[in-house]
Amino acid sequence: MSTMRIAVAGTGGLAREIAREIHESTSYQLLILSRSPPPDLLSQGYQCQVVDYTDSSSIQHSLMGVDSIISTVTGNAQLLLIEAAVACRVRRFAPAEFEGQPGLRAQGDPLDRGRAAALALLQHYRAYIQSTVFVCGILYERFSVGGMRSHSIGVNTGYSNEGDYILDARNMTATVPGYDSVGNLSFLCMTSARDVARFVVRSLDLPSWPQELSMCGERMSVSTLINTVQACRGRVFNSAVWQNPQGLQYELTLAQMAGDVPRQRRTSTLIATAEGRYDFVAPAFLNAQFPDIQPLTFQVWFANNWGAVP
Incomplete structure (x- = not known):
């Protein structure tokens, strides 16, 4: 399997982290699928394939000989990519998710961005990919x-x-989804993009893929998150409004009445947090499977990221 051909769809930050990990840590053949390959990736020696996500034949041409696809593209482009993968007999496909458990998303979720349709299509083709x-x-x-x-x-x-x-760590303000609907502290799992890439690439070695592969850099309550940021910044939040799902739902209604789509999306992420959609209590599968990968803690990551900012 050392010559297995892996395609990474997309050239955003997470796709680049995954591609770099494959390139530097494995002997797999790497192919980056892009509408317009960035010159910097080409200059670094990455193999990039121009793909037209509106043309099925273009996608299928790009996937010849590919064993597994890791997608970071969404919407109709991803649906056509799945169809092409099935047609080309690609063995495995990881859709652009990289958040919480899909089963916790409500039907018609404003944060979906076509991901439910991709999962439904993969389920439809489960006998083939x-x-x-x-x-x-x-x-x-x-x-x-x-x-x-x-x-x-x-x-x-x-x-x-x-x-x-x-939270806004620069101006030290926050709208904190600190409690669930019954008043318990809300928790969330978090992971750095670099560690996500490390776990994803190591999972390529698994003989089979289960329905979900979980990983976690650190699990903490939202209140601990707030305290951690205060400690790293050496400053107390000037404004921190604590909310439960009911209060956040009211904020969402106001945003909908005002037609403020950006505010609706931001508020929806807070509701999802308070409802526990980014939390999983059970030990993360990939952490247990690959104990040699020691993820960066949030405090260390945040201190490194904000250390030079006054």
């Missing part, structure tokens, strides 16, 4: 200087800017 969902909780990069956007991650999600999720 193996698939898994990589469950990693929240990416640390949501709390990065410049937000996820600065890492070219989740640019089109509507909550990729600095301060879009839970």
Whole structure:
């Protein structure tokens, strides 16, 4: 299996982390699928294939000889990629998920971005192609200087800017989804994009993929998250509004009445957090499977990321 051909669809920040890990840590053949291959990847010697996600024949041509696909593209492009993968007899497909457990998403979820349709299509073709969902909780990069956007991650999600999720570490303000609907502390699992890449690439060695493959850098309560950021910044939040799902739902209703779509999306992520959609209590499968991978803790990651920011 040392010559197995792996395709990574997309060239955003997470796709690049996964591609780099494959390139540097394995002997697998790596192919990056892109609408327009970035010059920097080409100059670094990565094999990139131009693909037109509106043309099935173009996609199928790109997938000849590919064993497994790791997708970071969403929407109709991903659906056509799945269809082409089945037609080309690709063995395994990992859709663009990389968050919480899909089973906890409500029908018609405003944060779905076509992911439910992709999972339904993979289920339809389950006799022909193996698939898994990589469950990693929240990416640390949501709390990065410049937000996820600065890492070219989740640019089109509507909550990729600095301060879009839970807290604004620069101005020390926060809307904290600190409690669930019955008053218990809300928890979330988080992982750095770098560690996600390490676990994803190691999973390529598994003889088969279960329906989900979970990983976790650190699990903590939202209140601990707030305290950790305060400790790293050496500052107390100027404003921290604590909310439960009912209060957040009211905020969502106001955003809907105002037609404020960005606010709706940001509030929906907070509701999802309070409802526990980014939390999984059981030990993460990939952490147990590969104990030699020691994920970065959130405190260390955050201190490194914000250390030079006044």
